[in-house]
Amino acid sequence: DAKTTQPTSMDCAEGRAANLPCNHSTISGNEYVYWYRQIHSQGPQYIIHGLKNNETNEMASLIITEDRKSSTLILPHATLRDTAVYYCIVNSYGQNFVFGPGTRLSVLP
Amino acid sequence: DAGVIQSPRHEVTEMGQEVTLRCKPISGHNSLFWYRQTMMRGLELLIYFNNNVPIDDSGMPEDRFSAKMPNASFSTLKIQPSEPRDSAVYFCASSSMRETGELFFGEGSRLTVL
Numbered sequence: 001d002a003k004t005t006q007p008t009s010m011d012c013a014e015g016r017a018a019n020l021p022c023n024h025s026t027i028s029g030n031e032y033v034y035w036y037r038q039i040h041s042q043g044p045q046y047i048i049h050g051l052k053n054n055e056t057n058e059m060a061s062l063i064i065t066e067d068r069k070s071s072t073l074i075l076p077h078a079t080l081r082d083t084a085v086y087y088c089i090v091n092s093y094g095q096n097f098v099f100g101p102g103t104r105l106s107v108l109p
Numbered sequence: 110d111a112g113v114i115q116s117p118r119h120e121v122t123e124m125g126q127e128v129t130l131r132c133k134p135i136s137g138h139n140s141l142f143w144y145r146q147t148m149m150r151g152l153e154l155l156i157y158f159n160n161n162v163p164i165d166d167s168g169m170p171e172d173r174f175s176a177k178m179p180n181a182s183f184s185t186l187k188i189q190p191s192e193p194r195d196s197a198v199y200f201c202a203s204s205s206m207r208e209t210g211e212l213f214f215g216e217g218s219r220l221t222v223l
Contacts, residue, residue, distance in 0.1 A: 034211065043113075043200050043214030044152070087152075096142065096165055097212055099152040 003027065004088045009104040012082075018075040020103050022088030025069040030092050033064060035073045036099075037084040044087065044099070047073065078107045111135075113215035115201050121221045127189040130218045133182055134203030142212065143176055143186050144200040152200075158184065191222045 005023040012018040024033065034049040048055055048062045050071075055062045061074040075082055087102040114133040122128055134141050142157040156166040161178045169176070173192070178184040188195055198219050202212040 032210070036212075038152075041198060041217070041219075043202070043216055044212070046211040046213070049211060091210070096154050096157050098154060099144075101151055 003090045003098070004100055006086075006088050006100065006103045008101070009106070011106050011108055012075075012078045014080060014107050014109050015077055018073075018078040018082065018105060018107070020073040020075075020086050020088075020105065021070065022073070023070045024088070024090045027068050027090045028092075031090045032092070033062065033068075033071050034089045034091055034097070035060070035062065036087045036089065037082075038087070038102070039081075039084040047086075078105075080107050080109065083107045113201055113203050113213055115199075115215035115218050117218055118216065119219045119221075121223065122191055123223050124192055125190045126222075127187065128191045128195075128220060128222075130186040130199050130201075130220070132184045132186070132201030132215060134184070134201070135205075135213055136182065138203035138205045138213070139181070140204040141178060141184050142202040142204070143184070144202065144214075145197045146200060146217075147197045155186070188220075191220075193222045196220055196222050 032049050032051050035047040036044040038044045048057055048060050050062045064071045085102040085104050087099050089097050116131045140159050143155040144152050146152045155168045156176045158178045176186045198217040200214050200217045202214045204212050
């Protein structure tokens with residue numbers, strides 16, 4: 001069973017920041033928050049993950065609340081190519097990844 | 110790095126036929142996962158292996174499905190006999206659990222059973 005809750009869909013204007021929320025109120029101490037995205041029918045693509053600290057890489061930033069019960073993925077300058085389904089997953093190393101329905105992000109011109 | 114390689118990319122077959130999907134994980138990765146994706150059910154985990162050993166096959170829908178990993182560089186997912194409801198995109202993914210644990214997915218095998 002997916003341990004996360006995400007909005008079904010979101011829109012974002014091209015060039016603006018896309019903020020995708022995720023609730024994971026039952027996360028345990030050794031579980032990480034992972035984000036993946038799936039563009040059209042391609043295989044899902046890893047974006048970023050974190051444990052308790054905020055993380056940033058060339059693709060996105062991940063903001064995790066202090067109580068770790070929710071997080072936000074930030075795409076700082078969304079482009080049309082960022083239109084995809086975004087999955088938030090909580091997982092421990094060595095465990096299987098369970099994908100929920102995710103958030104369908106539409107970046108609008 | 111070539112990434113995870115799956116074959117065939119597309120397969121069209123008739124009901125009752127045997128289907129074999131193949132996967133070559135990224136070299137050095139010690140975990141391999143098979144997922145199935147449909148519009149109705151989304152992305153479902155079928156089975157995963159650690160160090161070539163099946164760890165969790167609870168997602169395998171029924172006895173018609175079987176998966177093997179004879180060595181660290183090759184895995185197969187077999188459906189025998191196939192049925193129209195098996196039509197889906199089948200993804201293989203690999204991971205090095207010793208590192209950051211993220212999955213690397215192949216491009217998928219789109220199966221259509223007529």
